[in-house]
Amino acid sequence: MLNDNQIGRRIALLRKERGYTQEQISFILNVTPQAVSKWEKGNALPDTSLLPLLAKTLGISIDRLLTGGSIMEKTSPYDGEYKKEEYYWGLQHSLLAERIVEIMQDDKANKRLLDIGSGEGRDAIYFAKCGFQVDALEISNPGVEKIRQYSQSSGYDVNVLHSDMIGYELKASYDVIYSHGSLQFLPLDQRKNHFEKYKRHTCVGGLNAHLIFVEKPFIKIAPDWEKDEFFYLSGDLARYYHDWEILRCDEQIIDCNSAGISHQHAVHSIIARKIEA
Numbered sequence: 501m502l503n504d505n506q507i508g509r510r511i512a513l514l515r516k517e518r519g520y521t522q523e524q525i526s527f528i529l530n531v532t533p534q535a536v537s538k539w540e541k542g543n544a545l546p547d548t549s550l551l552p553l554l555a556k557t558l559g560i561s562i563d564r565l566l567t568g569g570s571i572m573e574k575t576s577p578y579d580g581e582y583k584k585e586e587y588y589w590g591l592q593h594s595l596l597a598e599r600i601v602e603i604m605q606d607d608k609a610n611k612r613l614l615d616i617g618s619g620e621g622r623d624a625i626y627f628a629k630c631g632f633q634v635d636a637l638e639i640s641n642p643g644v645e646k647i648r649q650y651s652q653s654s655g656y657d658v659n660v661l662h663s664d665m666i667g668y669e670l671k672a673s674y675d676v677i678y679s680h681g682s683l684q685f686l687p688l689d690q691r692k693n694h695f696e697k698y699k700r701h702t703c704v705g706g707l708n709a710h711l712i713f714v715e716k717p718f719i720k721i722a723p724d725w726e727k728d729e730f731f732y733l734s735g736d737l738a739r740y741y742h743d744w745e746i747l748r749c750d751e752q753i754i755d756c757n758s759a760g761i762s763h764q765h766a767v768h769s770i771i772a773r774k775i776e777a
């Protein structure tokens with residue numbers, strides 16, 4: 501049997517996670533904001549004719565919207581690690597994050613930044629601490645919990661978007677779109693679209709910065725490399741940003757001890773600035 505209260509709570513949760521207001525949802529569905537408010541309070545159910553568009557807007561199947569279960573259909577390979585008390589990636593921010601802060605210098609206050617695949621939030625919180633208004637997009641449920649926990653304990657606010665980056669519709673334009681070690685989860689046939697979307701949703705003068713893993717014949721595949729992770733090739737990032745000003749473009753071999761086994765990665769990073777619309 502359908503439970504109006506639980507469906508309402510799911511609608512409210514997903515709407516907030518996707519960054520919509522009740523007014524925006526009502527506009528998309530051509531209903532009144534009061535109707536959306538009633539659904540969320542469990543006082544009414546959406547008309548069945550609205551379910552396909554509502555479910556699509558909230559990024560969930562109709563079945564899941566109505567019957568619940570895990571809202572996020574996909575999980576992260578890091579879920580197990582993120583459930584542990586210690587921080588798998590540590591609390592020290594990354595070098596790439598530090599470079600962004602240096603480049604933005606005195607121009608960080610109220611700048612909007614999206615961190616894609618934020619993990620447990622080390623960079624997202626660092627950016628917030630430096631004055632950015634941060635959206636942290638992460639698929640892992642325990643990861644999201646860790647970000648919230650870290651945000652609360654540090655006193656720096658981060659807006660957590662619990663979502664799958666694949667197909668995630670950006671609602672805003674950002675001054676910085678950033679990812680650190682997460683875009684290998686984009687399947688090959690989706691990459692071009694995603695990079696185009698990130699570029700489109702960046703304000704003129706804004707930055708995109710990414711660190712990705714590249715395939716090298718002389719580097720063994722990492723022990724915790726997953727079947728849904730796909731390597732890039734050297735130069736891929738420079739090609740995606742060929743029409744932007746490239747501020748930095750590096751490639752290096754780094755040591756890593758994830759999964760408790762020491763190994764190496766070839767990583768390629770870029771910082772690029774959008775010059776014109």
Ligand SMILES: C[S@@+](CC[C@H](N)C(=O)[O-])C[C@H]1O[C@@H](n2cnc3c(N)ncnc32)[C@H](O)[C@@H]1O
Pocket residue numbers: 576577578589594616617618619620621622623637638639640643663664665666679680681682685
């Ligand atoms: C290697 S970790 C990097 C975490 C973080 N950026 C850092 O440097 O500490 C990659 C992150 O991407 C997240 N991720 C994987 N697939 C994702 C997806 N489809 N949507 C959003 N996040 C995803 C994983 O859960 C993981 O937290």
